[in-house]
Structures are given as structure tokens and as C-alpha cells.
Amino acid sequence: MTERIALVDVNNFYVSCERVFDPKLIGRPVVVLSNNDGCVVARSQEAKDLGITTGAPFFKVKQFIQSHGMAVRSSNYELYGDMSARVMEVLSRFGTWQEVYSIDESFIGVQGNPGQLGELATRIRSAVGRSVGVPVCVGVAPTKTLAKFANHVAKRNAHLDGVCSLDSMDPQVVGDIQSRVPVTDLWGVGARTGARLSGMGISTIADLKAADVTDIRKKFSVVLQRTVLELNGTPCIPHNEERADKQQIMYSRSFSNPVTTIEDMAEVMSIYAQRGAARLMSDGLWAMLLTITAGTSRFASGEASFPSITLKLPSPTQDPILLTRLAVGAMREIMHPGASYVRGGVVLSGLQPEPGQAAFGIFEEEMAETHVGDVLGAVKAKFGNKSIGLGSGGLAVEPGWSMKRDYSSPKFTTDWADIPVVKAEPPRV
DNA sequence: TCTGGGGTCCTAGGACCC
DNA sequence: TCTGGGGTCCTAGGACCC
Numbered sequence: 371m372t373e374r375i376a377l378v379d380v381n382n383f384y385v386s387c388e389r390v391f392d393p394k395l396i397g398r399p400v401v402v403l404s405n406n407d408g409c410v411v412a413r414s415q416e417a418k419d420l421g422i423t424t425g426a427p428f429f430k431v432k433q434f435i436q437s438h439g440m441a442v443r444s445s446n447y448e449l450y451g452d453m454s455a456r457v458m459e460v461l462s463r464f465g466t467w468q469e470v471y472s473i474d475e476s477f478i479g480v481q482g483n484p485g486q487l488g489e490l491a492t493r494i495r496s497a498v499g500r501s502v503g504v505p506v507c508v509g510v511a512p513t514k515t516l517a518k519f520a521n522h523v524a525k526r527n528a529h530l531d532g533v534c535s536l537d538s539m540d541p542q543v544v545g546d547i548q549s550r551v552p553v554t555d556l557w558g559v560g561a562r563t564g565a566r567l568s569g570m571g572i573s574t575i576a577d578l579k580a581a582d583v584t585d586i587r588k589k590f591s592v593v594l595q596r597t598v599l600e601l602n603g604t605p606c607i608p609h610n611e612e613r614a615d616k617q618q619i620m621y622s623r624s625f626s627n628p629v630t631t632i633e634d635m636a637e638v639m640s641i642y643a644q645r646g647a648a649r650l651m652s653d654g655l656w657a658m659l660l661t662i663t664a665g666t667s668r669f670a671s672g673e674a675s676f677p678s679i680t681l682k683l684p685s686p687t688q689d690p691i692l693l694t695r696l697a698v699g700a701m702r703e704i705m706h707p708g709a710s711y712v713r714g715g716v717v718l719s720g721l722q723p724e725p726g727q728a729a730f731g732i733f734e735e736e737m738a739e740t741h742v743g744d745v746l747g748a749v750k751a752k753f754g755n756k757s758i759g760l761g762s763g764g765l766a767v768e769p770g771w772s773m774k775r776d777y778s779s780p781k782f783t784t785d786w787a788d789i790p791v792v793k794a795e796p797p798r799v
Numbered sequence: 800t801c802t803g804g805g806g807t808c809c810t811a812g813g814a815c816c817c
Numbered sequence: 818t819c820t821g822g823g824g825t826c827c828t829a830g831g832a833c834c835c
Contacts, residue, residue, distance in 0.1 A: 383835095404803035411803065411835095427802040445803085472806095472835045560833050591809065593832085620805055627800095669802060680828095715804090774801090 374487055374537070375605075376480045376510045377517040378461055378494060381525070381532075383474035384412035386504040387453045388443050391782045391790055399440040403428055406624045406774050407444055416440075444775040452783045456502045464494050469609045477514060477609060484537035491533035510535040514607045515600035518557040519575065523547060549576035558597045563590065575601065615721070616653060621645045622663070622715025625771035629711045635664065636698045637769055640761050642716040643697035644746075647690035650718060651747055656686035658720025662697050664705055667712045675711070677704035686722055690743045693718075694760055 380386055384402040389395045399416035403409065410426045420438055422431060435442060454473045462468050465478025480490055491508040498506045509521030516536060524534035536544060554564035556575055570589075572578050579601040587595040596606045621642045629635050639662060650657060663678040679700050687693065697716055705711070749758045780788035 379835095406801090406803070408801075408803055425802085429801040432801090475835075558833070562832060591832090593809070617807075618805090622804060624803065667802080712802095 371481050372483065372487075372537070374480050374482075374510050374512060374535075375514055375517045375609075376465070376478050376491065376494070376508055377471075377475065377514070377521045378478065378498075378506050378508050379475040379521060380457060380498075381505045381507060382412055382414055383454075383504070384443075384445065384450055385414045385417075387450050388446075388779055389414075390453070390503040391449075392779065395441050399438060400443065401435060401440055402443045402445060403777065405445060406626055407776055408624060411445065442777045444778040446779050446781070448781045448784045449779065453502065453504065457498055457504065457506070460498050460501050461494065464490065464497070467609065477517065479609075480510060484535065488533065488535045488538045491535055492531070495532050506532065508533045510537070512536075512603050513600040513605045514609070515557055515597055516603070519548075519551075519601075522551070522555060545576060548579060549574050551575050553578050556597065556601075558593060563594065566590075615723075616655065617721065618717055618719040619646055619649045619653070619655070619657070619721070620715060620717045621649070622713065622717075623773060624713045625711070626774040627771050628667075629664075629714070629771050630708060632702055632705065632707055634769070634771065635701055635705050635711065635714065638664075638714045638771065639697040639701045639716065640694050641759070642714060643694040644690050644759055646716045646718050647688055647693050647743060648747065648750075650688035650721075651743055654723060655721045656688050656723070656725050657693075657718035658683055658686050658722070659718070660693060660696055661717040661719065662701055662704075662715070663717070664701070664711045664714045666709050670710065670712075673706065673709045675706045675709040677701075677706070679704050683720075686720075686725055688725075688743060690746060690760060 385395075385400045388400065388402065395414075397416070398414070399420055399422075400414040401410045401417050401422055402412040404411045407428055409428060410422055410424060410431065413422050413424065417440055420440070422435070422440075450473060457474070458468070458470050458476055461476050461478055465480060467479040469477040471477055480487060482490060487510050491510050494508050495506055498504065507521050507524040509517045509519065509524055510533075511517040511520045520534040520536050524530050524532055527534075551574060552564070553559050553567055553573055553575055554561060556578070559567070559578070566589075567573070567578065572581055578598060581598055583595055583598050586598050599606050623642070625638075629638060643660075643662075659680055660683055661678065661680040663676070665676045666672065666674050681696055681700060683692075683696075693716075746758055746760070780790075782788055782790055
């Protein structure tokens with residue numbers, strides 16, 4: 371019996387979710403766009419084969435996409451979030467522990483001899499396919515870094531059928547692969563580190579595995595040192611089974627049309643601060659710090675302006691009235707009227723699970739209004755998100771800068787009105 | 800005309816204290 | 818007014834990830 375780590379992830383997750391409810395998309399090239407239909411964030415294999423890159427601005431590739439008959443979808447995060455929860459539930463049945471690493475990836479603890487581990491990986495893959503309907507790849511290895519690598523191998527080699535357990539492979543073959551895969555394909559090694567490593571003659575995974583650990587520690591950091599140790603089979607990245615406590619809550623969006631006036635920006639901040647407060651309440655957290663930001667486009671030639679300010683809150687709060695008032699007031703101070711802002715954001719940090727002591731001084735009055743947040747939450751839960759809000763947050767009409775989602779699919783699994791209808795005909799005799 | 804959003808961790812350097 | 822060493826805490830920025 372050997373303890374191993376499996377890394378399971380869904381192939382082309384957003385595209386795969388769309389395909390579950392729209393089988394006509396299977397076999398067709400499909401792309402999914404970011405918020406505001408700005409960039410390509412997910413591609414089916416067919417779209418990758420046609421040369422669509424991730425992060426490509428949609429307006430630049432739109433012609434090409436349409437001329438090749440590719441299907442396009444806006445991001446549907448309600449759907450993806452719900453599908454993710456279903457995948458994670460299935461995976462939890464197979465692990466002695468589970469760490470949900472991202473919306474489409476999870477580490478789980480597995481046990482068995484080399485032969486059993488390979489079979490287990492195959493069973494995991496078919497269980498997710500049967501229960502949820504999306505394809506996954508499974509990599510099994512002694513450390514997280516190697517499990518990521520094994521997953522990478524499973525994905526790139528069709529004959530492996532989506533699974534790769536390093537223990538059941540010939541070490542010579544593993545070494546061969548590692549000497550061909552660039553070091554930047556490794557988890558934790560990005561472009562910057564890759565360039566510096568390459569200057570030292572380290573360009574493949576095998577090169578890094580053979581590098582001197584203390585030298586790496588000296589020239590880089592403890593992060594890369596851990597990567598080298600993990601490549602050599604020593605686990606040193608801990609797994610947090612229970613979700614690590616959240617450090618910050620961010621609500622940040624690009625606008626579909628630029629915002630140039632203080633009044634419009636006040637509206638943005640009012641709405642974003644209320645979204646942030648709602649997240650605090652649903653997570654049971656109170657914030658000590660409020661940061662507000664805005665920014666002009668990096669691609670435009672007009673005045674560049676990236677105002678940002680962090681306010682210390684009088685005491686830990688989740689009060690939407692206080693947060694809205696502070697966010698709007700501070701934004702009025704720091705924005706440049708006339709600059710063309712294309713994004714804005716609210717960040718809540720210094721999070722803690724308790725409201726803490728009541729504040730003294732000028733903010734006492736605001737703190738007394740805290741229960742308003744509960745009322746807002748209750749009304750929204752019953753009558754929908756757009757039923758009520760503070761000030762501009764209660765707008766019945768969509769503001770001119772609000773998000774564009776021209777190609778969205780329905781909320782198949784999270785809204786009664788969008789539940790798919792299935793029709794069956796009796797067999798003909 | 801149109802270029803995403805949300806996170807984590809580590810390190811260096813400054814402020815401050817004894 | 819000047820000087821030394823050691824320590825903590827906070828913040829900004831870098832790097833990375835999906």
C-alpha cells in the first residue's frame with residue numbers, strides 16, 4: 371500500500387459544460403468568452419487545432435471564428451459553478467482527503483500498489499463521465515508537482531486514455547519525457563523564472579530536477595526550491611483539506627462602455643460595494659480594509675489613470691451602507707473627471723469571522739444600521755437580485771456600462787425557468 | 800468601436816521600537 | 818546629539834496559478 375496524490379482536472383472545462391446541455395457542440399470547434407465578451411478563455415480541442423489561442427481578444431478573431439463555423443458562448447458562471455460542485459462531489463468519494471484547487475481541478479489522496487493506482491485512475495475518470503458528463507484527465511504521483519506533471523502527460527498522449535500513474539511507468543521512459551518537456555510547462559515555473567533558468571542552462575524538467583537545491587534556493591526562492599525537491603519525490607507542498615481562510619474578496623469588472631463622469635463612477639462604486647458586502651455576508655466574514663480601484667485602458671492613447679486607495683474601516687464590518695458610502699466618497703476624491711475608465715473594482719481584505727468590537731466615535735451611527743444588510747439579503751433571496759438595492763444599486767434599468775453577454779447559454783441547472791426539456795417518443799412498431 | 804477576473808504566496812524595504 | 822544591533826510589523830510589488 372503506497373500513499374499517492376492524484377490530480378484530476380476537467381478537459382476544456384467551460385466548453386465541456388456547454389456541451390453537456392447542447393450536444394450539437396460535440397465535435398465542433400467551440401470557444402467561450404470572458405466577461406464582457408472580451409477575450410477567449412476556453413477552447414475545445416477543435417478550436418485549439420484551428421489555432422485559436424487563449425486570451426485572444428474576441429474582436430480580433432471574430433471574423434476567423436465565424437468563417438470557420440466555430441460556436442461561441444459567453445461565460446455562464448452559474449452553470450460552471452454548479453457543474454464544478456457536482457464533479458468535486460464525485461471525486462470526494464475516491465479520496466482519503468481532497469483539496470479543491472480550482473473550479474475544475476482537485477487533488478485527492480489515493481492508496482494502492484502501482485497496478486491498483488492505474489485502475490483507480492481509470493475508474494475515477496469513468497465515474498465523472500457517467501455521473502456528470504464531462505471528460506477528465508487523472509495524474510497520479512508521489513508529490514503534487516509530479517501529479518501535475520503526470521496529468522500533463524495524460525493529456526498529451528492519446529494512447530493513455532486520459533490517465534497516467536507514474537509508478538506504473540518505466541523510469542527510463544519518465545526520464546525521457548522529462549528531458550523533452552520545457553521547464554515552463556511545470557507547475558510553479560512561469561515565463562520569468564523560465565527565462566532566468568534558461569540563462570543558467572536549465573531548459574527542461576529533467577534539467578531542473580538535476581539542479582543543485584541550495585543553489586536554486588540562493589538564486590531564486592524557497593518556492594522553486596520546493597519544486598526541485600518535489601520533482602525528486604520529496605513532498606513539500608502541504609495540502610489544505612479544509613479550505614484555507616479567504617484573504618480577500620474582490621469585485622472587479624470591465625465596462626462595456628467607458629465611464630467618464632463622477633456621477634457614473636459613483637453608480638459603479640455603489641453597486642460594486644453592495645456586491646462585495648453581499649459576498650461578505652454569504653461567507654460570514656467581516657472586513658477591516660476597503661480598497662477601491664479604477665483604470666483606463668492600457669491599449670488606448672488618452673490620459674492614463676489608475677486611481678486606487680485603501681481605507682481602514684472603523685471596525686470590522688459587512689455593512690453595505692457604510693461600505694457604499696465610503697467607496698462612493700473616496701472615488702469622488704481620487705478619479706480624474708474626463709479620463710476614460712474601462713474598469714473599476716472593490717476589494718475587501720483584512721477578513722475575519724467576527725464583527726469585532728463596536729467602533730467608537732464618528733462611525734457609531736453607521737454601525738447601528740448594520741441590520742439593513744440582512745433585510746436587503748432576505749429580499750434579494752426571495753424576489754431576486756435586482757429586486758432591491760441602495761441608491762444606484764436599486765436601478766431597474768441597466769446602466770450604459772453594464773456587462774455585455776451576447777452569446778450566453780441558459781442557466782440550465784440553477785434557474786427553474788431554464789431547466790432543459792427532454793422529449794421522448796415511443797418506439798415505432 | 801471592441802483586449803477577463805479572482806486569487807495565493809514570498810520577498811524586500813521602510814517605519815518603528817527597545 | 819550621536820551611535821549600534823536586533824527585532825517586529827506592515828506594505829508594495831513580483832511571480833505564479835486557473
